[in-house]
Amino acid sequence: MTRLRDRALLRDLTPSSRVGLLMVAATIAVTVLGPFLVPYDPVATNADNALAGASGAHWLGTDQYGRDILARTVAGGRYALLVSLCATAASVLIGTVLGTLAASSGRWVDAGVTRVLDAVLAVPSVLALLLVVSVFGNQLWVLVLAVSIVYAPAVARVVRGAARPVMTSGYVTSARARGERTIAIVVREVLPNILDTIFVEFAMRASWVILLVSTLSFLGFGVSPPAPDWGLMIQENRSALTVAPAGTLAPIVALSVLVVGVNLAADGLAKYLGVDRARRGVAR
Amino acid sequence: MIRVVLFRLGTGVITLLLASFLVYFVVQALPGDVAEQLLGQNATPEAVAALRAQLDLDTNVWLRFVQWLGGAATGDFGTSLVSGEPVAGALWGAFGRTLLIAVPAILLGVGLSVLLGLRAGARRGTGTDSGISVLALVAMSIPEFVIATLLVLVFAILVPVFPAVVLEGADATVGTLLSAAVLPCATLVISMSAYIIRAMRSATIDTLATEYATTAELKGVPRGQVLRRHVLPNALLPVLPVVSINVAWLLGGVVVVETVFNYPGLGKLMIDSVSTRDLPMLQAITLLSALVYVISNLLADLVALAVDPRQRALESRRRRPRAQAAEGSPA
Amino acid sequence: GAPPLTVPDVAATGRARSGARMRIARPAASAAETLDPASALSAYEYLGALYNRVVRLDRDGEVVADLATDWSSNADATVWTFRLRDGVRFHDGAPLTARDVRYTFGHISDPDVGSPQAGPLAIVEEVVAVDTLTVRFVLSTPNAEFPSLLTAYQCYVIPEDSAETIGRTGIGTGPFVLERFTAAGAGAVRANDDHFAGRPALDGIDFFSIQDATARVNALLAGQVDLLAQTNLDNPTARVVAGSAGTTVARIANAQWYTMPMLATSEEYADPDVRRAMRLVYDPTAVLDTALQGEGSPGWDNPVPPHLSAWTEVERPYDPDEARSLLRRAGREGFSTRLYTSSYDPNFTAIATAYAEQAAQAGIDLRITNVAAESYYTQVWMAQPLMVSYWFTGRPVDQLLNQIFRSGSSYNESAWANESFDALLDAARADTNDDTRREKYRDAQRMIVEDGACLTPVFGDRLVGLSEEVVGYDEYGFEMDYLALGLRGNA
Amino acid sequence: MTGGSIAEVRGLTISYRAGSDRVTVVDDVSFSLARGRTLGLVGESGSGKSTLARTLLGHLRDGSRVDAGTVEVSGGDVFSSTPEDLRRLRGGEVSLVAQNAGHALTPSMRIGAQVAEALRVHGLPSGGRRVRELLELVRLPEPDRIARRYPHELSGGQQQRVAIAMAVSTEPKVLVLDEPTTALDVITQAAVLRLVDDLRDRLGMAVLIVSHDLGVVSALADDVLVLRHGRVVEQAPTARILTAPEADYTRALLAAAPRLDAELVPREKAGDDVVLRCHDVDVRYPGQSRRAVAGFGVEMRRGETVGIVGESGSGKSTVAAALAGLIDAEAGTASLRIDDGAVHDLLGRARSRPAVVRRAVQLIFQNADLALNPRRTVGDAVARPLAVFGRASGRAARRARVAELFDEVGLDPAMARRVPAQLSGGQRQRIGIARALAAEPSVLIADEITTALDVSVQAEVLALLERLRRTRDLACLFISHDLAVVRGVADRIVVMRHGVVVESAPSARLFEDPRHPYTRALLAAAVEPGRTGLPLREDEYRDAPPDPSAPMVEVATGHLVRETEGSPL
Ligand SMILES: Nc1ncnc2c1ncn2[C@@H]1O[C@H](COP(=O)(O)OP(=O)(O)OP(=O)(O)O)[C@@H](O)[C@H]1O
Ligand SMILES: Nc1ncnc2c1ncn2[C@@H]1O[C@H](COP(=O)(O)OP(=O)(O)OP(=O)(O)O)[C@@H](O)[C@H]1O
Numbered sequence A: 001m002t003r004l005r006d007r008a009l010l011r012d013l014t015p016s017s018r019v020g021l022l023m024v025a026a027t028i029a030v031t032v033l034g035p036f037l038v039p040y041d042p043v044a045t046n047a048d049n050a051l052a053g054a055s056g057a058h059w060l061g062t063d064q065y066g067r068d069i070l071a072r073t074v075a076g077g078r079y080a081l082l083v084s085l086c087a088t089a090a091s092v093l094i095g096t097v098l099g100t101l102a103a104s105s106g107r108w109v110d111a112g113v114t115r116v117l118d119a120v121l122a123v124p125s126v127l128a129l130l131l132v133v134s135v136f137g138n139q140l141w142v143l144v145l146a147v148s149i150v151y152a153p154a155v156a157r158v159v160r161g162a163a164r165p166v167m168t169s170g171y172v173t174s175a176r177a178r179g180e181r182t183i184a185i186v187v188r189e190v191l192p193n194i195l196d197t198i199f200v201e202f203a204m205r206a207s208w209v210i211l212l213v214s215t216l217s218f219l220g221f222g223v224s225p226p227a228p229d230w231g232l233m234i235q236e237n238r239s240a241l242t243v244a245p246a247g248t249l250a251p252i253v254a255l256s257v258l259v260v261g262v263n264l265a266a267d268g269l270a271k272y273l274g275v276d277r278a279r280r281g282v283a284r
Numbered sequence B: 001m002i003r004v005v006l007f008r009l010g011t012g013v014i015t016l017l018l019a020s021f022l023v024y025f026v027v028q029a030l031p032g033d034v035a036e037q038l039l040g041q042n043a044t045p046e047a048v049a050a051l052r053a054q055l056d057l058d059t060n061v062w063l064r065f066v067q068w069l070g071g072a073a074t075g076d077f078g079t080s081l082v083s084g085e086p087v088a089g090a091l092w093g094a095f096g097r098t099l100l101i102a103v104p105a106i107l108l109g110v111g112l113s114v115l116l117g118l119r120a121g122a123r124r125g126t127g128t129d130s131g132i133s134v135l136a137l138v139a140m141s142i143p144e145f146v147i148a149t150l151l152v153l154v155f156a157i158l159v160p161v162f163p164a165v166v167l168e169g170a171d172a173t174v175g176t177l178l179s180a181a182v183l184p185c186a187t188l189v190i191s192m193s194a195y196i197i198r199a200m201r202s203a204t205i206d207t208l209a210t211e212y213a214t215t216a217e218l219k220g221v222p223r224g225q226v227l228r229r230h231v232l233p234n235a236l237l238p239v240l241p242v243v244s245i246n247v248a249w250l251l252g253g254v255v256v257v258e259t260v261f262n263y264p265g266l267g268k269l270m271i272d273s274v275s276t277r278d279l280p281m282l283q284a285i286t287l288l289s290a291l292v293y294v295i296s297n298l299l300a301d302l303v304a305l306a307v308d309p310r311q312r313a314l315e316s317r318r319r320r321p322r323a324q325a326a327e328g329s330p331a
Numbered sequence C: 001g002a003p004p005l006t007v008p009d010v011a012a013t014g015r016a017r018s019g020a021r022m023r024i025a026r027p028a029a030s031a032a033e034t035l036d037p038a039s040a041l042s043a044y045e046y047l048g049a050l051y052n053r054v055v056r057l058d059r060d061g062e063v064v065a066d067l068a069t070d071w072s073s074n075a076d077a078t079v080w081t082f083r084l085r086d087g088v089r090f091h092d093g094a095p096l097t098a099r100d101v102r103y104t105f106g107h108i109s110d111p112d113v114g115s116p117q118a119g120p121l122a123i124v125e126e127v128v129a130v131d132t133l134t135v136r137f138v139l140s141t142p143n144a145e146f147p148s149l150l151t152a153y154q155c156y157v158i159p160e161d162s163a164e165t166i167g168r169t170g171i172g173t174g175p176f177v178l179e180r181f182t183a184a185g186a187g188a189v190r191a192n193d194d195h196f197a198g199r200p201a202l203d204g205i206d207f208f209s210i211q212d213a214t215a216r217v218n219a220l221l222a223g224q225v226d227l228l229a230q231t232n233l234d235n236p237t238a239r240v241v242a243g244s245a246g247t248t249v250a251r252i253a254n255a256q257w258y259t260m261p262m263l264a265t266s267e268e269y270a271d272p273d274v275r276r277a278m279r280l281v282y283d284p285t286a287v288l289d290t291a292l293q294g295e296g297s298p299g300w301d302n303p304v305p306p307h308l309s310a311w312t313e314v315e316r317p318y319d320p321d322e323a324r325s326l327l328r329r330a331g332r333e334g335f336s337t338r339l340y341t342s343s344y345d346p347n348f349t350a351i352a353t354a355y356a357e358q359a360a361q362a363g364i365d366l367r368i369t370n371v372a373a374e375s376y377y378t379q380v381w382m383a384q385p386l387m388v389s390y391w392f393t394g395r396p397v398d399q400l401l402n403q404i405f406r407s408g409s410s411y412n413e414s415a416w417a418n419e420s421f422d423a424l425l426d427a428a429r430a431d432t433n434d435d436t437r438r439e440k441y442r443d444a445q446r447m448i449v450e451d452g453a454c455l456t457p458v459f460g461d462r463l464v465g466l467s468e469e470v471v472g473y474d475e476y477g478f479e480m481d482y483l484a485l486g487l488r489g490n491a
Numbered sequence D: 001m002t003g004g005s006i007a008e009v010r011g012l013t014i015s016y017r018a019g020s021d022r023v024t025v026v027d028d029v030s031f032s033l034a035r036g037r038t039l040g041l042v043g044e045s046g047s048g049k050s051t052l053a054r055t056l057l058g059h060l061r062d063g064s065r066v067d068a069g070t071v072e073v074s075g076g077d078v079f080s081s082t083p084e085d086l087r088r089l090r091g092g093e094v095s096l097v098a099q100n101a102g103h104a105l106t107p108s109m110r111i112g113a114q115v116a117e118a119l120r121v122h123g124l125p126s127g128g129r130r131v132r133e134l135l136e137l138v139r140l141p142e143p144d145r146i147a148r149r150y151p152h153e154l155s156g157g158q159q160q161r162v163a164i165a166m167a168v169s170t171e172p173k174v175l176v177l178d179e180p181t182t183a184l185d186v187i188t189q190a191a192v193l194r195l196v197d198d199l200r201d202r203l204g205m206a207v208l209i210v211s212h213d214l215g216v217v218s219a220l221a222d223d224v225l226v227l228r229h230g231r232v233v234e235q236a237p238t239a240r241i242l243t244a245p246e247a248d249y250t251r252a253l254l255a256a257a258p259r260l261d262a263e264l265v266p267r268e269k270a271g272d273d274v275v276l277r278c279h280d281v282d283v284r285y286p287g288q289s290r291r292a293v294a295g296f297g298v299e300m301r302r303g304e305t306v307g308i309v310g311e312s313g314s315g316k317s318t319v320a321a322a323l324a325g326l327i328d329a330e331a332g333t334a335s336l337r338i339d340d341g342a343v344h345d346l347l348g349r350a351r352s353r354p355a356v357v358r359r360a361v362q363l364i365f366q367n368a369d370l371a372l373n374p375r376r377t378v379g380d381a382v383a384r385p386l387a388v389f390g391r392a393s394g395r396a397a398r399r400a401r402v403a404e405l406f407d408e409v410g411l412d413p414a415m416a417r418r419v420p421a422q423l424s425g426g427q428r429q430r431i432g433i434a435r436a437l438a439a440e441p442s443v444l445i446a447d448e449i450t451t452a453l454d455v456s457v458q459a460e461v462l463a464l465l466e467r468l469r470r471t472r473d474l475a476c477l478f479i480s481h482d483l484a485v486v487r488g489v490a491d492r493i494v495v496m497r498h499g500v501v502v503e504s505a506p507s508a509r510l511f512e513d514p515r516h517p518y519t520r521a522l523l524a525a526a527v528e529p530g531r532t533g534l535p536l537r538e539d540e541y542r543d544a545p546p547d548p549s550a551p552m553v554e555v556a557t558g559h560l561v562r563e564t565e566g567s568p569l
């Protein structure tokens, strides 16, 4: 149970999760360093060199505006990664607060919080996202907010589920017998014991958020063109899949590598921390 | 048992009310109203004013909400601000067509993934297991719009066996929809199965490790029978919430799939209604989706009760809800 | 780069086979769309098939006969008289009379209808049905270009007293008769054997609504439809369509008129020098090349499309250095602002990007800001200082200038107000001499390029996807050539 | 000797993989099982008993393998038989009754179906008649009704009987019982042991019974094999093991086992100083119709240990929780007198109690694993009450005090930096005690603190508790379901059943002269090493739940008995 602390994480991970971590690390490294490696500006157009095939100069060719596809693919993960990171962090944070609040409060507060969360969950997530984005526009913080609204209730439910058995455990009971305040109990006794659940939740949500953000871009509610973004690139280029396949396939491959990587890593983390991830199903 | 259902229905109604209130609240905050959205570039102030008066948009919004709620309780969802037709007609039509792709997708997806998951779990560590697990992993890592796009490319354009889009919209007959439903349905099956397969695999592994599965094996029960009679029913339990979440997702928001295939279902209706700010339509869609959510959760509970005699006892003896079973669940 | 896109300049000609039905996919306006031509929400593709106008525009932008056979005005162009074609019948069998025309224009001016053409036609004081086939328009101010105002697609003639039902029945005099229609859904028309200009080549047309542009293209590629209406293919997609077996691309030259209105009432662009700098700073041919891959013609900030006879070449230099010094003088050197775009049209963002790249060379920092398509024309248009917008070409020059550039017009998207420009337009309208009037319109174009608040970087060709079976496809003056449109004959 | 050898284990060595090493769990073990005889397998937890027992069915846990030796049943080597032969062996020739019947029955299948399945897969007639016959054989009441039930609808004892019925249904040659009674209370345990003994005689099986409880083994087994760290320590007929053990380990095991007839430690008389007194306390869990505890009363003096015994669910923990302020009492009075002589009410929730009261009453929990936060060091756990109750201010002072407390409970202060997972069960329980002591309480409530421990560790913890009581002059409420354990520590014993006190007497008196039928049944059912032969003549103890409104009769000084209908006091 205390494994995070007393063993070297990397050594104990399964080979597949090591591959996963590697994939994530590689994606992040390429995304961050990529612009220094690829000598083209991802948004610079070049009318003379539109829709060029793969060549020594443009390894993956160019798109209809003559932009280098490799440069765009390499830079295209930045936004997805940033939004996913922020949005996942925000939803896990909000979800944890709500979940522990519900678990540590009396029946009525618990029931109230649960109902409201359920109501938010009952609204189709795409609808919720579209509404929020339509109201506030598609700036980064809005997307983060929108994704958090959709995912925080789900996280809260999981956290509540993890926190409830802890609330009845001997050490919480004994803290209560000492007359400690609820906040102190949550922070000192409960949180450390659901951290593994929260970590896994974070890793798992991250993979969904990446998919969700790309779906939003695809539906035209995400990143604004001409910014490079995988979802947007797929959307922009998909109808030309047969004449300029690289423009669509490169972002698909990049996106899938990242998501597969996050999934593998999350699986490994879950196994390592003893939280069952596959059971969690999906909330999109 | 009946009390449980009634209690669930009660909380379900609260959920429905809260959900439609939330959506109403947000839609109120949307910039622009239906008149402006409809007119777009033609939106001269006079035209907007005329349309607004025609749509009766200037009465109090909250009053409209209360009236709407009253109507909804009797099955009357009002008239669409955009088409001027009763909401109910368009709503049920779209819902029915969504069901046409969703129900086969659910049956096929759930059935297939339960079997595959069971198989992978039972053969843990073998090639079968790795094969199934890798496929599931890849399927859940590719966004569904990519899956849909590839399916269209292959099965509608390169090898034209199925139509790429539904042409007739809401007028499409069941006959034309049937062949048009194949690709959307396949997309849904692929993107939904991955999660259920994984859940089922992990539940199977856990159940196989239980003492009763071992006991059955040490009783001399053949392997296949152990899986079928002792493992399957019990492994299904933790998978049920995953299934119900997926079902709710499927029925509530197949937006992407319906957009790609121009499929005239609930998801497409939803997107259109958001962009036109068709409040009564959005409200009705929300209510319906929330209803599906509530019902699919309820169904999952009932199936769990049917599969697990322990929960039956728990439910009838104490009012302690099946908290534990549900908590581990997603979303 | 890739080899240039080769697209035939006109669609295939050839003998159409008889008894064919064509399938056309179109984006639906919304579930509120109607067959009432006057309405702002009309189902645009149906109109040309179902109705006729009094007069229409030909390919060169000249007013030609449609329901009217000839027309004339009094000396100061305040009274216009049209003589209608004899023997024309509506689809329900009723004969066309002057009363129908009078009713149609009364309907357009009805404030409850909210017709976009009501504004331009406000100068009509009275419509008189002189006799069965003669109709007279009495104007409040002289207008030598009045007939061109009747070519708008809101001006299709509907039967008398049909306002209540026309949105559903679609009864007109056009080459096709309505079979069925669903708002935002599918519909169909069949050939009108009784049409005054002869029976159309097709037996019928099925219309389908497909909102998502890619889905529309997929439907074409999968052979589910024959033609994509209102769909401007982007360059790579056009290549796919052109390269796929069974489908091809037709070009409608200069069909899309792209503009970048600078709100003249805004702090940023109130200063004519700044507006001038914004023009000098870019080379429209470069925008054309990068944003539209050369498919179109450069605009050089003259909003009149080059194929109109009133068009004139206005010399406007490309001079970033001059732009820089103008800005310096205005104290706005290196200024930074937002340039709004949207996915409303696939080329907006490309044009914005191409323009912003050039502007950057003169030190102007334009931050491209994307806005959701639904709220673009309600939240940004005529509200934000700088954006990309577009119109369909096909307006006669008088209407174009009056509707979009006259001060106070509800479509004046840059809110530009120039008294001498307005006076010039009035003078042109009052000038019954064709030559001198045309000269005045040329002066007006020069004035816009000198002082105006709209950038007109390019006119874009529309690349239309269609099946190789389609023959006789052509589109101008806001309607398809429904008579010639057909599917290839067997031989 | 009733018959020849049926199963032979020779030189068996089993290891499993842990990381890159292999750990040996069974090391060169040999024994044989003979028809009609019972072999007892004893040893501490983790000594490899279950591993060994299951090899008779050809079963190994994942990752384990046989390094050397053979297991033969009826002359055939089980580990080299074909899968189909193995399947026939399992349940056919060798049957297993697993440790916890509650877990060993498939929850989604009816009892009858599970029994029938055991028959069917071995090609035996599996009709309803045969199933009923089997259920009757294990003396289940109303076998037809039971057959239609699901496992959770049976009590633990009934579940164990079903498991046995299933195991013997095919009339196997060998019956393996893995701790068949560990999860049962004494009375049920006694009945199950009887049943096994009868069946062995009737069906002429060889029986292998695994237990960590010497008492169980000595009640049933003809021979005993003592296992430690996977090795055989000693193997001999039961009587010899019990009377003349050869190995030191066996001797220690025997010495550590609590005895019902042990000499009572002579204690200095507890003072008259009553610290805690409660009367007629009723407790009800929210939303329950039945009271979990009804009319409970007890008086505790300084330096006195009061034991509470009773079967599972009798309300022992509920009493502890109520006194500790974790649950509201519905009725009754309870008062606490602290050192300064002030008297406080003791029925409110902890949060509403003054700090002095919270400090004065300290609870030690049943399950040490769950009572310590796995994510915090045990030093933290002990330091926390110091901080909350202001017993030591400042980090250094606290650390010093923690070290003292560790010392007091017999732990190395250096362990303070460890987390609970790095301690053994016994050590964890000591931490629990240290944490309670940190508050410097006047009343200590110990709820089944030794239940999860091996006998030898249990003996050490009990000794520690006894020492603390003496040195600190604590009043201690000691809860256990094991009479023998309570006897060793308590001055006075309260017997509870169904939430009601049925008898209360000084320890010595209770054992000499038990009056209530339930107390007698408890005593009769107890097994202990050396008590060979089977306990409790009656099949199973049953009576009506006690009536809380019936009066308590004082039959001797300090000896109170609940009046019961039809049974003389
Ligand atoms: N495959 C395996 N993987 C990991 N550990 C194993 C494996 N097989 C056995 N062990 C370990 O071997 C030891 C012996 O286990 P076994 O269950 O036989 O003990 P036991 O004497 O029955 O204990 P208990 O009294 O607790 O039931 C334990 O420490 C167990 O954890
Ligand atoms: N949280 C609870 N909610 C409802 N009922 C409870 C709760 N905890 C215990 N009970 C019930 O109260 C009764 C007494 O339980 P208690 O835990 O006090 O028994 P116990 O004697 O300590 O048993 P054990 O020996 O198993 O620990 C039982 O019938 C039990 O089912």
Ligand SMILES: [Mg+2]
Residues within 6 Å of the ligand: D049, D050, D051, D099, D178
């Ligand atoms: Mg064991």
Ligand SMILES: [Mg+2]
Residues within 6 Å of the ligand: D316, D317, D318, D366, D447, D448
């Ligand atoms: Mg207890």
